[in-house]
Amino acid sequence: MIELKNPAQIERMRKAGRVVAETLELMRENVRPGVTTGELDRIAEEYIRKCGAIPAFKGYNGFPSTLCTSINEQVVHGMPGLRTLQSGDIISIDCGAVLDGYVGDAAITLPVGEISEDLQKLLRVTEEALMLGIPQAMKGNRLYDISHAIQTHVEAHGLSVVRDYVGHGIGRAMHEDPQIPNYGKPGRGPRLEIGMVLAIEPMVNLGTYDVKTLSDHWTVVTKDGKASAHFEHTVAITENGPEILTRS
Amino acid sequence: MTVYNDQTQPLIEYYREKGLLREINGDQDIAKVLKDIVEALEHA
Numbered sequence A: 001m002i003e004l005k006n007p008a009q010i011e012r013m014r015k016a017g018r019v020v021a022e023t024l025e026l027m028r029e030n031v032r033p034g035v036t037t038g039e040l041d042r043i044a045e046e047y048i049r050k051c052g053a054i055p056a057f058k059g060y061n062g063f064p065s066t067l068c069t070s071i072n073e074q075v076v077h078g079m080p081g082l083r084t085l086q087s088g089d090i091i092s093i094d095c096g097a098v099l100d101g102y103v104g105d106a107a108i109t110l111p112v113g114e115i116s117e118d119l120q121k122l123l124r125v126t127e128e129a130l131m132l133g134i135p136q137a138m139k140g141n142r143l144y145d146i147s148h149a150i151q152t153h154v155e156a157h158g159l160s161v162v163r164d165y166v167g168h169g170i171g172r173a174m175h176e177d178p179q180i181p182n183y184g185k186p187g188r189g190p191r192l193e194i195g196m197v198l199a200i201e202p203m204v205n206l207g208t209y210d211v212k213t214l215s216d217h218w219t220v221v222t223k224d225g226k227a228s229a230h231f232e233h234t235v236a237i238t239e240n241g242p243e244i245l246t247r248s
Numbered sequence B: 001m002t003v004y005n006d007q008t009q010p011l012i013e014y015y016r017e018k019g020l021l022r023e024i025n026g027d028q029d030i031a032k033v034l035k036d037i038v039e040a041l042e043h044a
Helices: A007-030 A037-050 A117-136 A143-156 B009-017 B030-042
Strands: A067-071 A074-076 A090-099 A102-111 A165-169 A176-180 A197-200 A203-205 A211-213 A220-222 A228-230 A233-238 A241-244
Touching: A007 A037, A007 A090, A007 A102, A007 A233, A007 A241, A037 A067, A037 A090, A074 A090, A074 A203, A074 A228, A090 A117, A090 A228, A102 A117, A102 A228, A102 A233, A117 A143, A117 A197, A117 A203, A117 A228, A117 A233, A117 A241, A143 A176, A143 A197, A176 A197
Parallel strands: none
Antiparallel strands: A067 A074, A067 A090, A074 A220, A090 A102, A165 A176, A165 A197, A197 A233, A203 A228, A211 A220, A233 A241
């Protein structure tokens, strides 16, 4: 069941979203060659707690950290640790925070130092796909209108959309209905209504869309070992159209 | 954080539209989940 949020609830989600957006801005300042993913995680957790919020991922189904840090061929759910970022890497940083009972969730993929042209294109197209999907999140549309807009843009650039992981509704719980695939047919899926809050998150691969999970049970990687990017916003459907709650 | 794409989602929509969907909260203790399933089936 897709739970609708009233304006007071959306106002609370706006505040949770702001904490996430600010945390990701802080990550932009700290991602550089030589820093470890564990250090980024520490900085993020400290900032979230300073805001009076709680990291949403830590302890979620046993996930150990504040951030998911996924480097290069890692798609999502990478665990921060001792790994040191190197020039030429790309890193997806996914962050969630709970404030006043409501969750915000967003992700960005950042270049580390100088990256190849292929990777620049991967990052650019993935973020563009997210920003083309979001305007579809309005009353009267269907859910897969969002999915279709994302898929169309990605595939027009010769890249592929991950099938096995999807976005989600969000509210008091981080993962609510509906599931939001990044592929699909326009005019299909649940009707979108005012008060829905959606975490839209395309994961885009340079090679094929096949992925697998590593033996740590969390880290999702591309099967062909080629790079993957991931961008996400928490978006509320309001009277005035989609509102990005995790915009910095 | 993403969720695993469970392919049953389109079926959930299909059965909901047909009015045949019964939802059970699986996030309770096992005995309660069983009780709710049995009750849903008895009222089907």
